[in-house]
Ligand code: GDP
């Protein structure tokens with residue numbers, strides 16, 4: 302689950318991480334008042350669940366409270382399109398109005414889960430700011446990684462090592478190490494999957510301030526953080542992913558055109574690999590789960606039918622606890638309700654395979670039944 306920058310900064314402040322003074326506004330008038338209380342000059346920042354706002358015109362420096370109100374009026378109510386959003390963008394409902402910081406240098410700092418390291422990894426760079434993707438691509442040696450042992454946590458020497466790598470010197474090393482220790486605590490205690498500060502800025506006489514803040518909370522830990530769940534903003538989420546999430550279906554929207562319906566996460570990933578190997582592109586990851594009922598399968602399939610980019614569907618199911626006939630019935634029910642459906646290629650194996658195939662044959666739908674995934678390859682291109 303993603304949260305907004307203003308919410309992330311409030312959490313960071315609770316953990317003693319320095320953030321700029323400011324407030325969140327839903328109207329130009331509120332933005333004007335906050336800017337006035339900050340002394341006039343301000344930074345007005347669109348609050349959306351996407352990065353790349355700076356380059357997309359979503360972050361503006363203003364000189365007077367009136368100007369802050371004007372910028373707020375120009376942002377609130379419209380959609381912001383950044384390189385991290387789809388072409389339709391995401392709606393701006395609020396802006397964060399903050400005091401302007403005299404930036405001396407922009408650093409990068411994040412903690413995330415690294416699957417290869419099988420645990421959290423701290424990523425830091427002296428070359429932070431809006432070009433961080435360029436830095437990663439062209440000069441990867443400017444980015445350092447440290448994977449603390451998740452059981453024992455971050456050692457002080459590791460925190461100091463990162464502080465030095467960030468180019469901090471003297472008293473700043475102590476401040477930087479303390480900030481890291483607090484950031485680690487926040488990441489660990491709140492079960493985050495990402496915390497990213499870009500830029501972490503050195504300002505004025507050398508103070509270190511988090512000018513941006515991005516936090517993702519691990520969905521599987523939601524039951525432990527009922528308070529954090531209130532920060533959810535469904536309007537910022539992909540509507541299909543939201544529908545899937547609400548139905549307990551593991552679904553991730555991708556940018557290809559082959560809709561994939563699979564049971565089991567491992568099989569789903571293998572199926573997506575196979576689709577890519579033959580030169581096609583999956584439109585989604587979708588795991589209907591082991592013990593899905595007909596109704597749940599129907600909902601899962603409806604999500605694919607609602608995705609306008611899906612041109613063909615590949616069903617790859619190994620019936621175990623989920624019986625093939627239940628799956629077929631759910632798919633048929635979804636297609637009948639919708640009226641139209643793209644061509645379906647279905648491989649059913651395992652429990653009640655024959656019954657499942659019969660349901661498809663009797664349905665009158667455009668379903669090609671295949672025995673092995675090899676048979677699918679030619680049909681996907
Ligand atoms: P993002 O583009 O979505 O990551 O948004 P950021 O919060 O990182 O803001 C983009 C850029 O705006 C930063 O890299 C800074 O260069 C600039 N910026 C943000 N806050 C301030 C500020 O208080 N003072 C100054 N001078 N620049 C700022």
Ligand code: MN
Pocket residue numbers: 352353499500513
């Ligand atoms: Mn940023």
